[in-house]
Amino acid sequence: MRNMFGRSLFGRSWLIAVFIFLYIPIVTLVVYSFNDSRLSTVWTGFTFKWYVDASHDRELIDGLIISLKLAFMSATLSVIFGTFTAFVLVRYGRFKGRGLLTSMANAPLVMPDVIVGISLLLMLVALQKWLGFPERGIGTILLGHALIGTSFATVVIISRLREIDLRLEEAAMDLGCKPFQVFWLVTLPLIASALVSAFLLTFTLSFDDVVIAAFLSGPGSTTLPLVIFSRARLGLDPSINAVATVIIVVVSIGVIASSLYQLRAERRRQREVADAYAQGKS
Amino acid sequence: MASVTATTDREVLLKIDGVSKIFDGVVKAVDNVSLSVKKGEIFALVGSSGCGKSTLLRMLAGFETPTSGRIYLSGQDITDLTPYERPVNMMFQSYALFPHLNVWDNVAFGLRRDGLKGAELAERVDAMLSLVQLSKYGKRKPHQLSGGQQQRVALARSLAKRPTLLLLDEPLGALDKKLRETTQLELVNIIEQVGVTCVLVTHDQEEAMTMASHIAVMDEGYFLQVGTPDEIYETPNSRFVAGFVGNVNIFEGKVDEDEPDHITVICPECTHYVGHGITGTSGMRVAVALRPEKIQLSSVQPNKNHNWCAGEVVEIAYLGPHTTYHLKLKTGMVLKVQQPNLTRKMADDLTWGDHVFAHWTRDAMVVLTE
Amino acid sequence: MRKQSIMPRLRRLFTVRNLVIGIPMIWLFALAAAPLLLVLNISLAHMEVTSVSSLWHWADNELTLKFNFGNYLYLGEDSLYFDTYVSSLKFAALTTLYCLIVGYPFAYFISRAPEHLRTMLLMLVMLPFWTSFLLRIYAWKALLADNGVVNNGLMGLGVIASPIHMMHTSFSLTIGMVYAYLPFMVLPLYATLVKLDGRMLEAAADLGASPFKTFWLVTVPLTKRGIIAGSLLVFIPAFGEYVIPELLGGPRTLMIARVLWDEFFSNNDWPMASAVTIVMILLILVPMALFNRYNDETRLGEKS
Numbered sequence: 001m002r003n004m005f006g007r008s009l010f011g012r013s014w015l016i017a018v019f020i021f022l023y024i025p026i027v028t029l030v031v032y033s034f035n036d037s038r039l040s041t042v043w044t045g046f047t048f049k050w051y052v053d054a055s056h057d058r059e060l061i062d063g064l065i066i067s068l069k070l071a072f073m074s075a076t077l078s079v080i081f082g083t084f085t086a087f088v089l090v091r092y093g094r095f096k097g098r099g100l101l102t103s104m105a106n107a108p109l110v111m112p113d114v115i116v117g118i119s120l121l122l123m124l125v126a127l128q129k130w131l132g133f134p135e136r137g138i139g140t141i142l143l144g145h146a147l148i149g150t151s152f153a154t155v156v157i158i159s160r161l162r163e164i165d166l167r168l169e170e171a172a173m174d175l176g177c178k179p180f181q182v183f184w185l186v187t188l189p190l191i192a193s194a195l196v197s198a199f200l201l202t203f204t205l206s207f208d209d210v211v212i213a214a215f216l217s218g219p220g221s222t223t224l225p226l227v228i229f230s231r232a233r234l235g236l237d238p239s240i241n242a243v244a245t246v247i248i249v250v251v252s253i254g255v256i257a258s259s260l261y262q263l264r265a266e267r268r269r270q271r272e273v274a275d276a277y278a279q280g281k282s
Numbered sequence: 283m284a285s286v287t288a289t290t291d292r293e294v295l296l297k298i299d300g301v302s303k304i305f306d307g308v309v310k311a312v313d314n315v316s317l318s319v320k321k322g323e324i325f326a327l328v329g330s331s332g333c334g335k336s337t338l339l340r341m342l343a344g345f346e347t348p349t350s351g352r353i354y355l356s357g358q359d360i361t362d363l364t365p366y367e368r369p370v371n372m373m374f375q376s377y378a379l380f381p382h383l384n385v386w387d388n389v390a391f392g393l394r395r396d397g398l399k400g401a402e403l404a405e406r407v408d409a410m411l412s413l414v415q416l417s418k419y420g421k422r423k424p425h426q427l428s429g430g431q432q433q434r435v436a437l438a439r440s441l442a443k444r445p446t447l448l449l450l451d452e453p454l455g456a457l458d459k460k461l462r463e464t465t466q467l468e469l470v471n472i473i474e475q476v477g478v479t480c481v482l483v484t485h486d487q488e489e490a491m492t493m494a495s496h497i498a499v500m501d502e503g504y505f506l507q508v509g510t511p512d513e514i515y516e517t518p519n520s521r522f523v524a525g526f527v528g529n530v531n532i533f534e535g536k537v538d539e540d541e542p543d544h545i546t547v548i549c550p551e552c553t554h555y556v557g558h559g560i561t562g563t564s565g566m567r568v569a570v571a572l573r574p575e576k577i578q579l580s581s582v583q584p585n586k587n588h589n590w591c592a593g594e595v596v597e598i599a600y601l602g603p604h605t606t607y608h609l610k611l612k613t614g615m616v617l618k619v620q621q622p623n624l625t626r627k628m629a630d631d632l633t634w635g636d637h638v639f640a641h642w643t644r645d646a647m648v649v650l651t652e
Numbered sequence: 653m654r655k656q657s658i659m660p661r662l663r664r665l666f667t668v669r670n671l672v673i674g675i676p677m678i679w680l681f682a683l684a685a686a687p688l689l690l691v692l693n694i695s696l697a698h699m700e701v702t703s704v705s706s707l708w709h710w711a712d713n714e715l716t717l718k719f720n721f722g723n724y725l726y727l728g729e730d731s732l733y734f735d736t737y738v739s740s741l742k743f744a745a746l747t748t749l750y751c752l753i754v755g756y757p758f759a760y761f762i763s764r765a766p767e768h769l770r771t772m773l774l775m776l777v778m779l780p781f782w783t784s785f786l787l788r789i790y791a792w793k794a795l796l797a798d799n800g801v802v803n804n805g806l807m808g809l810g811v812i813a814s815p816i817h818m819m820h821t822s823f824s825l826t827i828g829m830v831y832a833y834l835p836f837m838v839l840p841l842y843a844t845l846v847k848l849d850g851r852m853l854e855a856a857a858d859l860g861a862s863p864f865k866t867f868w869l870v871t872v873p874l875t876k877r878g879i880i881a882g883s884l885l886v887f888i889p890a891f892g893e894y895v896i897p898e899l900l901g902g903p904r905t906l907m908i909a910r911v912l913w914d915e916f917f918s919n920n921d922w923p924m925a926s927a928v929t930i931v932m933i934l935l936i937l938v939p940m941a942l943f944n945r946y947n948d949e950t951r952l953g954e955k956s
Contacts, residue, residue, distance in 0.1 A: 011761040015773070018758045021831065022780055025791035028801055032794055042804065085676035095673060104680040107688075110936055112892020114909040115929050118916060119687035122694060122926070147683040150676075167378035170345055173365040174372050175443065176395030179668070185391075189382040208785050211894050225786050232790045232899055236797075244787040251783045259775045272426045279428055 026248060033241035050242040057239055063224035064243070067207055070138055070223060074145035074206035075199045081146070082153025082198055083191075087183075089154070090161040108151040117215030120144050124216070136218030144212040149202030156201060160194035161187075295321040295479045296342070296447055301351030302503075303337050311337040313503035314351070319496075324473060324480040326494035328487050328526070334503040339449055339483045343372045355446060366395075371445035375452040377436035379424040385435050386411070386420035392443040410438040413472060429457050430465060437469065441476055448473065450482040454489060466492050487527045491515065499523050520652040524571040531577075531617050532650075533570040540564040546588065547649065550613045553588040557644035562651055569650040574606065574620040576646035579638050590641035593617055595632055607632065609640055688933070695926035696720055723927035732911070733928065737935065739906040743822075744891040747829040751837040751886045752879065754830065759841035759878075760871075763848070774842065781835050789828055789899050796824050796900070820902030828900040829890050836889075837882040844878030845871075884943050888936055908932060 036045035054060055085105050089098070108116060124140055127133070134140055164187070172186040173179070210225040217226060224243075231237045296319040303312040312334045319325045327335040340346045342353065344365035353361045360368055371392065379388050390398075390407045398406065411417045414434035424432055433453070440448060453469060454462045470493050473480055484490050490497050491511040498508045499522075507514055507523045518524035521532060535549030540563060547554040547570050554570045562568065584590040593609030596616070602623070609617040619640055632638060696719045727733045762773045780788060795801045796818040803815040818824050848871065856866040872879075894909035901907060908928070916925040 011757075011764070014757050015761050015765075018754060018834075019776060021754075022777070022834065025788050025795060025831070026780060026783065028794055029787060029791040042799065081676055081679050084672065085680070088673050088676055092669065092673060095669075097673070097677060100685075101673075101677055101680065104684045105676070107684050110888050110940055112889065112894070112909055112932065112936075114892060114894050114912055115691075115932060118912070118925060118929055119691045120683065122922065123687040123690050126690060143683060147680075150680065150683075165376075165378060167374045167376070168380060170343075170365070171372070171374055171378040171380070171439075172391070173345075174343055174370075175392030175439070176366045178366055181395070186380060204782055210786055225784070228786055228790065229895070229899075232786075232793065236794055240787070240790065244784065244790070247787065248783050252779060255775070255779055255782050259771070263771060269425060272423075276426050276428045276431070 029241055029244045030248060033238060033245040035238065038238060050238040051246075054239040054242040059222070059227050060224065060239065060243055063222055063227040066138065066221060067224040070141060070145065071203045071206040073142055074149050075203040077142070077146040078149025078153040078202035079157075079195055079199050081150040082157050082202075083195065085150060085154040086157035086161055087187075090158055105151055105154045108148050109155070113148075113209065113211035116144060116148065117212045120147070120212070121215045136216060137221045140216040140218065141213050141221060141223065144216045145202075145206040145209060148209075148212070149205055152205060153198035153202050156198040157191060157194050160191045164190050292320040292322065294318045295323075295356060296481070297354040298338075298342075299352045299354065301338070301341060301348045301353060303334075303341060303346060304349045310503050312341070312348075315503070315505055316351075317498065317505070317508070319479060319481060321479055322477055323496060324470065324482060324494045326482045326484060326490035326497045327500055328484055328490045328497055329500035330485055330526075333500040335483045335500050336451065338500075339372075339451055339481065342447070342481060343370055343449055344368050369443075369446040370449060371440040371443055371447075372449040372451060373436050373440040373453055376456045377424075377432050379432060379435055379439070381424055383423075384420065385416060385422050385424070385427070388424070388435055389438045389442050391439065396443065406442060410442045413441070413475070414438045430461055433457065433465065437472065441472075441478065445478065448478045448480045450480060452484055453482065454486075455484075462489070469493065491527070499526060501526075517648055518571065518650065521569055521571070521650055524648070524650060529574050529618055529620075531572045531574065533572065533615075535568065535570060537562060537564045537566045537568055544644070545649065551611050551615055551617075552591040554647060555588040555644050556647055556649055558649070560649050560651060566651070570647050571650055572642060572647040574618040575604070575622075577617070577619045577640050577642045579607070579619060579621060579632065579640055581638060583639055584641040586641075589644065589646075590639055591617070592637065592639050595634055595636045595638060598632070598634065609638065691926045691929050694923055695723055695930050697923050698722065720923070723923050724931075726924070727927055727931060732906075736906040736908050736911050737931070740891055740908040741935070743825065743829065743905070743907065744887050746826055747833060747890040748837075748883050748887045750826065750830045751834050752883060755834055755837035755882065756841060756879075758834075759838045759845055762838075763842055763845035770846075777835050777838055785832060786895060789832060789896055792824065792828050792831065792900055793819065796827070819900070820905075822902075822905050825897055825901040825905045825907075828896045829893065832893075832896060833886040833890055836885040840881040840885065841875065841878040844875040848874055880943065884939055887939060891936065892932065 031043075033050055034046050034048070035043055036047040036049075037043075085101065088095075089102060089105070092098075120140075120143065124134060124136065124143075128135070168186055168190065169182050172182045177185060208225060209223075210229045213221075213223045213226050214229075217223065228240050228243070231240060296317075298315060298317040301312060301315050302310065304310050315334075315338065317325075327338060329335045337346060341348050344360075344363060344367075348361060351361075352359055355368070355370070360370075380391065383391065386407055389410050390403055393403055393406055407420075408417065411420060414437055416431060416434055416438065419427065419431065419435075424435065427435065433456070437453075454465055457465060466489060482490070482494060491514075494511065496509065497511055497514050499506045499514065501522055507519045509517075514523065514527055518527065518530075524530045524532070533547070533549040533551055533554065535547040535554065537545055537560070538548045538553075539546040540560070542559045544558070545556050545560055547556060547568060549570065556570065560568070583592070591611055593611045595607055596610045597606075597608035599606040604620050604622050607619045607621065609619060611617055617640060698720045762770060762777075765773060793800075797803070798815045798817060798819065800819070802818070803812075806812045807815065852870060852874070853866055856870045857863070861869060892909050893907065894913060897905060897907040897910050898913075901910075912925055912928050912932070915921055915928060
């Protein structure tokens with residue numbers, strides 16, 4: 001059965017075809033960042049000039065810096081609030097407003113970005129009229145990104161919290177920990193890996209977002225995706241390809257390195273468990 | 283319900299007074315239980331899963347609050363104390379060792395919460411590790427240890443704070459059968475060495491009998507019987523206890539003669555002449571419990587009027603030290619008989635289809651009125 | 653007696669507990685719930701020069717509430733809105749279908765690959781997901797343009813004589829959407845497929861089912877959860893997608909998010925934009941509710 005279906009020629013071709021589909025745009029982006037011609041998508045020769053151009057492009061560089069700052073702050077807020085939300089939903093059992101909290105945490109996952117952007121903008125405008133602040137800028141984009149991020153972080157952290165053996169927390173309490181110490185000394189270290197994943201995920205979400213930023217940005221808060229988006233609307237720009245290539249290389253190295261690290265750590269762990277077991281038998 | 287009768291005059295350490303636990307307003311997990319445990323005793327709560335033993339243990343640890351009743355430790359009411367305020371420590375089922383801490387830090391965890399530091403801390407932790415013979419393993423993480431070693435770390439961790447009361451939740455449940463037997467004795471040795479009073483929860487009656495000085499058999503939130511292991515085994519007070527602890531044959535019958543020093547019970551299979559009196563009347567319906575190892579087999583008909591019956595061998599299970607036979611009696615009842623293998627297995631031993639006579643003495647059985 | 657001793661403790665416990673509950677509650681209410689309530693509020697108002705009319709009015713000890721359902725009525729009357737909703741649903745449904753057709757065999761073959769390969773293949777599926785979504789969509793512009801990579805390639809091979817017009821059509825929009833959302837379909841499908849017990853398939857084969865029948869009668873029903881989860885993960889965001897239609901779609905490929913954007917930024921009609929938003933939310937809630945009910949039912953089914 002397995003051999004008939006899983007490792008057939010058909011199976012292999014399907015896998016390869018879909019992977020080509022997934023990777024061809026990325027490869028094109030990279031290849032054309034080295035293409036000499038500006039106007040045409042025809043290959044005319046190899047060049048680094050778009051990288052030089054991009055490095056002198058104030059708009060792109062400023063956008064990059066803003067986006068990195070924003071993503072860092074958004075990921076931090078998301079992980080903090082995501083941890084609170086997940087902890088309350090997993091550990092606090094029944095309480096008044098549980099259903100409300102669940103739906104509020106889930107809503108941004110299913111709401112289109114356009115809706116999140118519009119609704120937040122309308123609220124900020126109303127607030128501004130009423131209180132005189134906040135001005136639209138990085139801060140207001142941050143609110144939008146941190147909202148989306150909180151929801152995604154909550155999902156990641158909830159699934160880890162559910163895995164943790166409750167007896168570990170009981171054991172800590174039994175050995176003299178007050179509830180806050182239990183969280184700080186046992187729960188937090190155990191969900192640390194999920195916090196890191198949530199941080200990376202929410203960082204990426206913020207670094208990638210165009211729509212919410214478009215609604216909530218103000219003067220001086222043009223993020224990198226906003227710059228790219230406004231240029232992409234007009235047509236093709238090889239400087240964007242250069243920036244894209246840098247981003248792709250950095251991200252790929254990061255992702256591949258971390259998966260290799262995880263794979264190794266997991267293998268080492270399995271070996272140690274097997275060793276300990278064998279030793280216990282003898 | 284029942285409480286332990288004083289066997290020694292040691293002081294009572296733990297007193298459970300009419301404790302009940304009702305979940306969600308309806309589910310009675312523990313139902314009006316009272317119990318005293320003396321200092322230095324190892325006390326076992328046995329029962330099948332869902333009988334309330336774990337809930338009772340969790341109330342002793344402070345993870346659950348009783349719906350009613352009080353718990354006293356060394357005379358002090360601890361019912362409303364949180365787990366971290368009680369001088370009680372627990373060794374958890376499947377150990378609950380902190381996976382992010384090494385062995386040393388696991389053992390040091392509780393001591394650090396008491397503010398111990400430096401040389402004093404090191405001394406206490408090292409002493410604990412050497413007690414459980416894991417001095418060399420301090421730097422290892424829990425997953426780098428075998429099941430038996432993990433169990434000893436868990437024990438060291440729960441003993442490190444020198445608790446007044448040690449709770450053991452299925453202490454050997456995660457070990458395989460062979461390891462369990464040696465570990466049982468090891469565990470008892472360490473506990474006795476430290477001299478800590480101990481309440482142990484297990485579903486394994488053999489484990490309870492080997493380790494504990496007193497046992498409470500629980501079912502549906504009640505204590506069915508509380509006593510020493512031999513009391514529970516030799517004089518069970520109900521069909522449930524007799525069946526739960528070890529193997530048993532139950533004959534249903536009616537009391538015929540009712541004298542202070544003996545009674546006779548007439549059953550469809552045979553007439554029992556029992557060498558002890560009961561609190562009951564003649565004509566009362568009772569059950570006679572007879573352990574398989576207290577029955578003997580012979581090929582000739584016994585020369586007495588009671589305490590024997592004839593049957594056909596329908597099943598033989600050779601277990602090495604002894605063999606278990608199933609005899610089918612004329613009423614259709616199957617009688618389990620266990621025979622020690624005093625000699626090596628012989629060709630002329632009993633085999634399937636053989637007709638034999640089973641007989642036993644007047645002191646072999648116990649009459650159950652419940 | 654007992655109550656007296658436990659009440660102070662409970663009270664102490666409840667304040668800390670409520671504080672911890674309160675933090676995410678307030679944060680999410682301020683950012684998720686309040687803005688949506690405001691949108692609902694505005695959708696029932698009408699535009700007054702530079703601001704939105706107030707729904708309630710207090711004068712002479714009398715509270716007057718004025719709801720303006722005109723925006724919603726207009727949504728029903730104007731065929732542009734209706735057509736756009738329909739067209740958005742259509743594109744989202746097509747995207748979901750294509751993702752399923754491409755993604756199911758893909759996930760199946762990955763789940764049946766040798767174990768050491770599986771991790772790597774999965775990483776390869778995830779990798780584009782971590783790199784910028786916007787840039788990957790942008791890349792399709794270079795691929796599908798009249799003088800783009802695909803046309804040049806096909807002409808170079810002699811398959812076609814003149815470029816096929818692909819950009820800014822429903823074709824480019826659909827391919828961009830399938831491309832962007834394929835991983836969302838593959839991952840939940842993979843998760844259910846990999847858990848599939850190989851012995852069950854062997855049992856079906858042993859009982860005389862052909863490979864195709866086994867697949868249809870055993871594999872597909874057992875992975876229903878993955879199919880439903882994956883479909884929703886594609887359908888819902890595809891329905892409200894803005895960036896892909898903006899970059900790859902054309903004037904004739906109507907998507908609701910673009911109309912909403914224009915209503916908001918170009919026409920400045922906030923009450924109208926709010927009404928469009930509310931209807932969009934309602935349309936999303938239907939599949940969500942169905943999914944939740946299905947989830948509850950299967951959970952209950954597993955318990956009993």
